[in-house]
Amino acid sequence: MTSRIQSPVHMRRKIVCAIDTGDLDEAVRTVRRLGPFVGAFKIGHALTLPYGLDVIDRLQDAGAERIFLDLKFHDIPNSVALGVREAARHKVWMTTLHISGGPAMLSAAVEEAHEFSDDVAPLLIGVSVLTSLDDHCLKEHLGIGRGVADQMLALSRLGVECGLDGVVCSVEEVEAVRQAVGHAVIVTPGIRLPNSNVHDQKRTGDAATALQKGSDYLVIGRILTEARDHEQVLHDLGLYGDGAVA
Ligand code: C5P
Numbered sequence: 283m284t285s286r287i288q289s290p291v292h293m294r295r296k297i298v299c300a301i302d303t304g305d306l307d308e309a310v311r312t313v314r315r316l317g318p319f320v321g322a323f324k325i326g327h328a329l330t331l332p333y334g335l336d337v338i339d340r341l342q343d344a345g346a347e348r349i350f351l352d353l354k355f356h357d358i359p360n361s362v363a364l365g366v367r368e369a370a371r372h373k374v375w376m377t378t379l380h381i382s383g384g385p386a387m388l389s390a391a392v393e394e395a396h397e398f399s400d401d402v403a404p405l406l407i408g409v410s411v412l413t414s415l416d417d418h419c420l421k422e423h424l425g426i427g428r429g430v431a432d433q434m435l436a437l438s439r440l441g442v443e444c445g446l447d448g449v450v451c452s453v454e455e456v457e458a459v460r461q462a463v464g465h466a467v468i469v470t471p472g473i474r475l476p477n478s479n480v481h482d483q484k485r486t487g488d489a490a491t492a493l494q495k496g497s498d499y500l501v502i503g504r505i506l507t508e509a510r511d512h513e514q515v516l517h518d519l520g521l522y523g524d525g526a527v528a
Contacts, residue, residue: 293521295321296493298350300471300503304328306337310344312507317345319516322375324350324501335372348375350501354409356380359390366394366404374404376469378450381408381441392445407469408441408449410434413484431455435462442466448498453487460496471501475518478505489519 297320301309309329316323323346329337330353338349351374355362362379369377379391388408395403411420411434420426426433438449439462448467451459456470474486481504489500502519509515516522 294319296497296499297516297521298322298324298469298499298501299506300324300352300501301341301507302326302328302503304332306333306340309337310340313341313344313346316506316512317347319512319522320502320506322346322348322350322499324352324503326352335368338372338374350374350376351404352378354378354380355391356383357387359387362387363390363394366391366406367397369404370395370398370402373402376405376407378407378409379446381410381437381446381449385440385444388441388444388446405447405467406445407467408438408446410437410441410449410451413452413472431458435459438462452485453492453495453497454485456492456495456497467499468497469499469501470497471503473500473502473519474505475515489521 299312299316299320301312301323303309306329313323323341325337325341341349351369353365355365356379362383366377379388381388391406395406411430415430417429420428420430420433428436434451434455435458438451438459441449442463446466448469449459449463450469450471452472453470456468459468470492472483472486473489473492474480476488480486492500505515506512513522
């Protein structure tokens with residue numbers, strides 16, 4: 283696909299900055315610094331366990347436009363629905379749940395989200411197979427006959443059939459997942475520059491490839507939050523400035 287210049291607002295809204303710290307002051311500083319450059323901030327257990335969901339208000343006061351609450355719900359339907367209700371009550375933009383919780387759990391979550399009006403209902407994003415699992419683990423320890431790639435596609439399809447708004451997948455899988463889920467939202471973590479540290483990530487890739495193959499939102503953590511010059515990182519990723527691609 284040919285690169286084309288995107289409006290800064292258009293590109294900014296595709297970028298989700300992952301805040302992986304349990305230190306609220308640090309998180310607030312990150313939001314103040316990066317807020318003008320990204321469309322949303324992703325938070326998880328590290329901040330919500332010590333501070334509760336009120337941390338969302340603190341980050342919004344610091345300039346976070348939208349919050350992605352990544353708690354990966356996985357429980358019986360009623361319990362997951364209660365979690366989704368709290369996420370909606372706190373006006374989170376997006377939240378995650380494990381598709382392997384099954385159709386009844388997914389439907390309960392969708393039903394709960396629909397109790398809220400569209401501008402408040404969180405987008406429900408399914409996690410199919412964690413990147414920390416491999417074919418051996420699925421087969422030998424979890425008793426699943428399919429390999430990771432097939433299991434991801436099967437669960438992604440199931441999630442969308444049950445009414446989820448979208449799914450998570452790495453850059454490597456985005457093309458196949460896009461085929462499997464049609465127009466559903468695809469959220470892609472593991473974004474790296476060609477020469478940057480992969481940290482603990484297994485399936486990494488670059489931003490332009492992810493967008494070209496069909497990702498809607500890119501989750502970018504340490505290469506942004508730990509950068510001395512975040513504008514340069516975003517520029518090098520092709521997400522900022524005149525050369526931005528999509
Ligand atoms: O620092 P980095 O860019 O690797 O952070 C990626 C973020 O995306 C982390 O918050 C991590 O929890 C999340 N994530 C991931 N891989 C998945 C699902 C979520 O890295 N498969």
